[in-house]
Amino acid sequence: MGFMEAYKMAIKSILSKKGRSILTMLGVIIGVCAVIAAVAYAQGTTKNITDSISSMGANLIQINITGRGSNRQVNYEQLRTLSQKNSDIISGIAPQLSSSGTTVKKGSLSMQTTTMLGTSPEYEKINSRPVSTGRFLMDSDIDNRSKVAVIGTAVVNTLFPGEDPFGQKIKINGTIFTVIGVLSELQSGQTNTQDDYIIIPITVAQRLGRNTAIRNFSVQAVDAEDVAAAVEKLDVFLMDIYKSENAYRVTNSEQMLETLSEVTGTMMAMLGGIAAISLVVGGIGIMNIMLVSVTERTREIGIRKAIGAKRKKIMVQFLIEAIMITGLGGLLGVLLGAGVIKFIFGGFNLVPEAYSPFWMITSFGISLVVGVVFGMFPAVKAANLNPIEALRFE
Helix, strand or coil: CCHHHHHHHHHHHHHHCHHHHHHHHHHHHHHHHHHHHHHHHHHHHHHHHHHHHHHCCCCEEEEEECCCCCCCCCCHHHHHHHHHHCCCCEEEEEECEEEEEEEEEECCEEEEEEEEEEECCCHHHHCCCCEEEECCCCHHHHHCCCCEEEECHHHHHHHCCCCCCCCCEEEECCEEEEEEEEECCCCCCCCCCCCCEEEEEHHHHHHHHCCCCCCEEEEEECCHHHHHHHHHHHHHHHHHHHCCHHHEEEEEHHHHHHHHHHHHHHHHHHHHHHHHHHHHHHHHHHHHHHHHHHHHCHHHHHHHHHCCCCHHHHHHHHHHHHHHHHHHHHHHHHHHHHHHHHHHHHCCCCCCCCCCHHHHHHHHHHHHHHHHHHHHHHHHHHHCCCHHHHHHCC
16 A cells, blocks of 8 residues: 555545544644734734834933932933033933823813823924824923823824814813824724823923922934934933932833843743643644544454555554644644734734744644654554454454
8 A cells, every 4th residue: 555545545534534533623723823823913012012112213212210229300401401412412302201090071071091291392203203283392381381282092082072172171180281282193092002192291290290200201312323422421411310320221222122022032932832732732632533543443454454454554544644634733723823813913903913934834834743743652553453353343
């Protein structure tokens, strides 16, 4: 019996038990789909964050004040002076004083999930948050402590359904503000996203929160080549205030991307490992079913051995059956995984669609290896059956 004959017999055996074969494949299908979907989700999430960081440019620097070892504070006037004195290498500094869960009202309508951000006019350019209508903050708004607000589309959708918000009044934690602009939409105007923001002058935010300390601010170097010089100036400035390098953290966009890459690698390995367990479970299911198949076909194996079928040919036939089941299951798993990426991740805008040919091929290859590994024991058992005992089997 040649290879093609063994292949045909394996196909015939699989088709004769369609229901059982499909259920056997299910473990492999789910396992392969889970691997592809998990990796795609990790890659899509990473792309989202990477694009957000990259859009800010290679000349972005982020400063976080941890406050360890010092009770001193950075104020807005100090930042403004620093920017003006170093205008040859620093194009702007944007302080960020934020508070989440802000209550915003307009008439009888209200929302409480909004993030309120106190900042300066430089924030628009540094963090790539242009307005779609109206205007952004101006220096005069900061200096005069004007109660004006630039709102995101999530706030517009909730408080101004079907209305133009420009020039209208809203209450933020009980204080009346005038809407002067609407931020460009980033995430379909959904709540709890970057569209669920209200931006007000930093000086007003400090007064409302009774807090003048600035613990986060973004700095934009004039060019990517000026980042190192800008970081050096910032180190000198912050050390002069805090007297300790443990009191602050200076990070540029390149370092952010490197850190993100490390985190993503760990996350992908973890998700891939968890999903791969499904493939092992599927392989155990295939081994169990193949053992059942060997038992059911004991008499058939005995007859074939009695008329001259060699041990190797019997083993190859059962091994082909296992590989065919896992191979077809792997292929269906790849298609199902691609469908999850397209219609669930992409269709519901969960994360950007990210197809990885490497992981698709790898997961399919693993499914074939699972077929070989878990199909070998039943195949060997079938090949080692004693033909006389097999013929007596009922």
